[in-house]
Amino acid sequence: MYDRLKGFRDFYSEEMSARREAFDAVEDAAARYGFREIGTPALERTQMYVDKSGEEIVEELYAFEDKGGREVSLTPELTPTVARMVVAKQQELSKPIKWVSTRPFWRFEQVQQGRFREFYQTNIDVFGSSEPEADAEVLAVAADALTSLGLTSEDFEFRVSHRDILGGLLDSFDSEVDSRDAIRAVDKRAKVEDEEYLGLLSDAGLSYDQAREFDDLIAAGDLDEIAEFGGDDVADAVENLREVLAAAEDFGAGEFCEVSLTTARGLDYYTGVVFECFDSTGDVSRAAFGGGRYDDLIEDFGGQPTPAVGVALGDATLQLLCERAGVWPDEELRTDYYVLTVGDTRGVASRVAGDLRDGGNVVETDVAGRSFGAQMGYADSVNAETVVIVGEQDLENDEVTVKDMESGEQTTAPVDEFPGDRERPTYDDFA
Secondary structure (H helix, E strand, O other): OOOOOOOOOOOOHHHHHHHHHHHHHHHHHHHHOOOEEOOOOOEEEHHHHHHHHOHHHHHHOOEEEOOOOOEEEEOOOOHHHHHHHHHHOOOOOOOOEEEEEEEEEEOOOOOEOOEOOEEEEEEEEEEOOOOHHHHHHHHHHHHHHHHHOOOOOOOEEEEEEEHHHHHHHHHHOOOOOOHHHHHHHHHOOOOOOHHHHHHHHHHOOOOHHHHHHHHHHHHHOOHHHHHHHHOHHHHHHHHHHHHHHHHHHHOOOHHHEEEOOOOOOOOOOOOOEEEEEEEOOOOOOOOOEEEEEOOOHHHHOOOOOOOEEEEEEEHHHHHHHHHHHOOOOOOOOOEEEEEEEEOOOHHHHHHHHHHHHHOOOOEEEOOOOOOHHHHHHHHHHOOEEEEEEEEHHHHHOOEEEEEEOOOOOEEEEEHHHOOOOOOOOOHHHOO
16 A cells, blocks of 8 residues: 655545636636746756756755656646746747746645645746736736635735835945845745744844834835835835736726735745735634735846736635635536446447537546445436436336436436537436
């Protein structure tokens, strides 16, 4: 007997039914905005992640040498891959480029609630537009995906920030501040004790008093005060943030957005507006997902300067959010018809099943030579809505029996008229 690896999950059919419904809701929302699906590889060269994040990233990767002697890694995220893809065909692709992809990723990290070593994400990205409307559209797609699953503004909120506001404020202090380390500290603000957080800011170059002043500014979130304190660069970033929020309002996502300058996002490649989605009740303590602008990454990968913004919705935290709100899809099998055979009736039963499938229905038939009772038990186990009984005695009368599984009622229908021109015939059509 083999045990499943820690951090990896099995999904049985009932679970996958719910997951597929959730994935479809997110992908359909993106498709309605014109995002086009792409496919990406499971392996990339390890050096791509080292160049982006430093040698220490290797400890978090499933990295190994393949049989060709290449240092490769299972992909831990999609952004570097899509950046590579944009660079490869940058001159051929129409701008803006709008891509969506749902697939698994792998990270060797501590397993905890909502975090696994293999996980699934739907990534939604726009390349080639620096306009506030691009940021707002990403927020709108994410909001539409969540509301299509049944969530409301009572269930989730987007905490929206701007990396240039944080960086500009840090630069305005009369100190040699490592802005990257300081912003990483801000990202940890809600996860560590206050003194540890202030210590991280001090380690980044702020004095203790400056760290307190900086934190008071971003915690209050008064954009007018912040623009005045930080000077022209910060004022420009504040204006950009306001433009994004105004566009999000016009796009129907404004009710889900609130300014939260203590939201920083931990990845270094973010450059402008960033946001994280949180459970409004606080029952799910960690961010459900996040995203933001990464205008420099394409150029860093050797391409022409290309602004970009995106969001990645992870499966585990999305499920936690939906379960908390009571809207996670039912984990159950769904079957429209079970065509039950009694005696030597396979030919007619196969024709009936085929005609029902042509109408777009989910149809099962017996493939195990089971008895009448065993077939009925199986039909019930797969939640068949209707059972069509094709028996020798029925066929002698040129009929089939149609049984509604919820009520238990049944009637007969002419075999030549079932299903006929009906895409979804039921007991009520013949009762």
